Amino acid sequence: MSKKILPLVIGAAMGVAATTAAGATTLEDVKVKGFIQCGVSQGLPGFSNPDAQGNWTGLDVDLCRAMAAAVFGDASAVKYTPLSAKERFTALQSGEVDVLSRNTTWTMSRDTQLGLNFAGVNYYDGQGFMVRKDLGVTSALELSGASVCTNTGTTTELNVADYFRANNMPYEIVAFEKADEVVAAYDAGRCDVYTTDASGLYAQRLKLTNPGDHMVLPEIISKEPLGPVVRQGDDEWFNIARWTLNAMINAEELGVSSENVDNMKSSDNPSVKRLLGVEGAFGEAIGVSNDWAYNIIKNVGNYEESFNANVGPDTPLGISRGVNALWSKGGFLYAPPVR
């Protein structure tokens, strides 16, 4: 008892707010405080980055907004905590954020050893290669003897080593500390190939003098499934995170978008009816209102809308759907049905 009270007293004395009462579930806490505290990156183009007006935008940000829409019917009921890669898990464990939506790769150790749960995958990333078009290379397997620009001390460097050795190709690493230096070196022609996560390649391409002269090769040499993370042991909140993502994917599959969602409410398709809460009580089962998915789609949109608005072909990033297309269109995205 006294162990719990002492820090509280110290905290109160120093003008500190206790944000949550210990013991309550995350959903109850969130409902009491009236917003979701969302952990995002310190800036990753298209995934979570602040714009010139200071608003957070991006694919990861949309997921938090969708969760707020599901819980409150208001996508703006989110507060963002920018987190560095080092402090992100601690921030989630300690309750500083309610959900971590920060381009975090789902790995076994993170899922099992940190007291965290991954609620799904909202972007399938992987390490790729970018080359100059005039190099005349169309596949990473033709890169024998190439010099490769990359960041020091990351798994990126190790993945390159594995890939080139596995394919018996000699190569030369040109490594730098910061992403900006790597891009500058590649732009200046100090290496033939630039490698990092594919989403990063598209973002960094914008910083090249002539982005049109460069292309991303089709090979992806590592698996980086990125997804939202919640604390382990709070299944109710975990369900909300997981099914918010699933609702966005299902909505795309069923052709429900923010524009037609009002008309779709009167659709004859039973899957649409269940998704939008016209039939059944699926929302109540996860602790939110039955029109939860309607609110998500109305306020944020389906997965396709979010993708196209943040990273899609019409944005400066210009990423095509690729493996992030629906399963029915040759991609990996597959959400269990609402029923």
Next chain:
Amino acid sequence: MSNQSMFHIRTEEAPLLPAPVSTTGVIGWMRQHLFSSIGNTALTVVGILIAYSIIAPFIQFAFIDAVWTGDNREACLPQDGGHSGACWAYVEAYFPQFIYGRYPTDEVWRVNIVYALFALLLVPLAIPSAPYKRTNAILFLVIFPIVAYFLLTGLVIGGTVILPIVETAVWGGLLVTLVIAVTGIVASLPLGIALALGRRSKMPIIKLVSIIFIEFWRGVPLITVLFMSSVMLPLFLPEGVTFDKLLRVLIGVTLFSAAYMAEVVRGGLQAIPKGQYEGAMALGLRFWPMMYLIILPQALKLVIPGIVNTFIGLFKDTTLVLIVGMFDLLGQIQSSFTDPTWSTPSQGHTGYLFAAIVFFVFCFGMSRYSIFMEKKLHTGHKR
């Protein structure tokens, strides 16, 4: 006298001839300073070449090729494959964010008032001849922090919202840099003086505590302090209890710089001859009057360069708060690099150039003011 006719004696002064052209004016100065020998001439030529090769591209980048207006990255893209200049349009678009962070636009006037009050109170305090020093100091050191605190964070009395609460998480840019630097500077000086006196104290416990404090904080890097306060502290607290991140940083930075300040001040104290202490005691002064009236004024004057050094170091160290997810000026600029709307080859260079200019203005200002104070306070020790 009789020989007057035999000798020619000039009755009026001969007109002064101008000095040879080669020793006066610009040419003379150049001959004397730049081309006095073959070695010097060679050095001059090399120097001019180096300066030219640095300054010319800089002017080309910052002014001639620069893009001053535009709505998005299209404006700043290099034309016909060449290199593009500074993208000032991007700095313009992001300027409010660099100054206020993500402070809500409707509440920005509060930050402006704080900036204005700060300048209004600091300027007369810094000018030695301005009147009402005591009132001014009290206003600046006691009233201003309270006013600024409520203006920046918000004020709610008994449920009525007088000023809406603005969380420190949305503060950023120059605001955070200045809050951390000013708090650190203002709080670390008295704390440092106290620690320096404590370390020289004859009372064993005070001395021991001061030494442990100073050596501990000097022994850990600031980045570790910030990281511990941000990552480890939440783990020690029960779930749900969180300290404000900015508060954690402020405490960490203040304690850290206080330790450095203590050693600087101690250096000054050690330079004071024993006779000054004995003289003060002979006059019947007790410890605090002796320190306040005799020792500290002399000791602090001696170590002004060291103190300002610590201040400037502290000001620049504020950029480290980026690693705990706070956006100071540099962090805010770096975070803006991730906006694909403005992503261009010159974006990074422009952003860092802007950061360098702002930091230089503040640090150079502090440096010049310290030299001014030194000149004003020197009393016969100056060489």
